Amino acid sequence: MPPIKSVSLSKTPASKKRPHHHGDLRVALIDAGVELVNEHGADALSIRKVAAKAGVSHAAPAHHFASLANLRTAVIARAHLQFASQMREQIKLANKDDPRAIILAALKGYMDFAFENPSLFHLMFGGFEKFDDDEEFTRASDLSYGVLSEICAPLLPGKAGEEGNQILVWSIIHGYVGIMLNRNSDQYEDADPAVLLELIFPDLPLRDPA
Template sequence: MTTSLEITHPPAHGDLREGLINAGLTLLARDGTAGLTLRKCAALAGVSHAAPAHHFQGLPGLLDAIAARGYSRFADAMEAQASAGPNEPRARLEAICLAYFDFARDNPALYDLMFRQIWSLAGSGEELRLAGARAYAVLAEASAPFVLPGTAPGVVETQVWSLIHGYATLTLVGKLGRNRPIASVEDLLSLLRRLPLNL
């Protein structure tokens, strides 16, 4: 009889990497970063504890791959929410910021891992770099209509990113509540509505 951590046939070689990443995502959501180990990922994927070494250079390599998958899902979520609303610059920017916040709220451990990995010395893998760049490009593209002539694009991008990332992070660590000046993400979006539109 098999348990939830065992399978009757190990995955094919080409599926092993994917299986380990999915196992890591499952463990991360269930147990947080502290519960994410190579041995546990291997057990959940139904392979030997030595199997991850064929695809990852230790735990940092697996964490990079999981973070890269997170960034891909993150970008998909922002693009999907923006596409579901009006094709108008301010509506798209607000939709992307809402999707950003929702992703952080619904995937706190993954959100934390994504940014820790990409900003760490360990997070130097090409897959992670490209996935992170794609997610940032979604935000940058939505911010572009608000860049005034003579202003560097990075100024508006940084304003928008700081606002939504800071709000999401403060919310996750419990620093925003009913007695705070900004009580909801809708209040936050009201600040974005002050950005001048450059069309």
């Protein structure tokens, strides 16, 4: 009995194409890439391995990613989605009327992501070649930096202006996490963004809620 020829249901949104025998190779490859990085480190990301993991030939990815660097960029973009969403989840748990609690919540989401996905984190911020002109990447990373500017909005602009606050908050958490990840000690549990932030902003200088 020959396989039912899928009958071209054509109920798929016209923009989507279902090529060959694979459902959505591009996202499958990115999925495989994220897994690879998480399990075996950033160096383990390879075109041939994601192809094998997705069950296609070694040259199949070429049609979706022009080069290994492009694949990296796509994986990083995906990571940014999870990164931003993890921060937003923590923010949801916080008291909406307490800007200080919101900042701390976001930083907790930041640290959780970094400590739970150190390899992905390194891939994102470890200096690999990225394509800033890539639309997908830009959109994804903008989500992350959007969280930052949002939580910093209630802060009173300091000597360095609004952007100064953002850089300051981002620097401190980014640098702290980088240090903690770099000493490959395993006691991440002492990491507490609240303590850290209290050191920077003994009392957070909030805007007048007018």
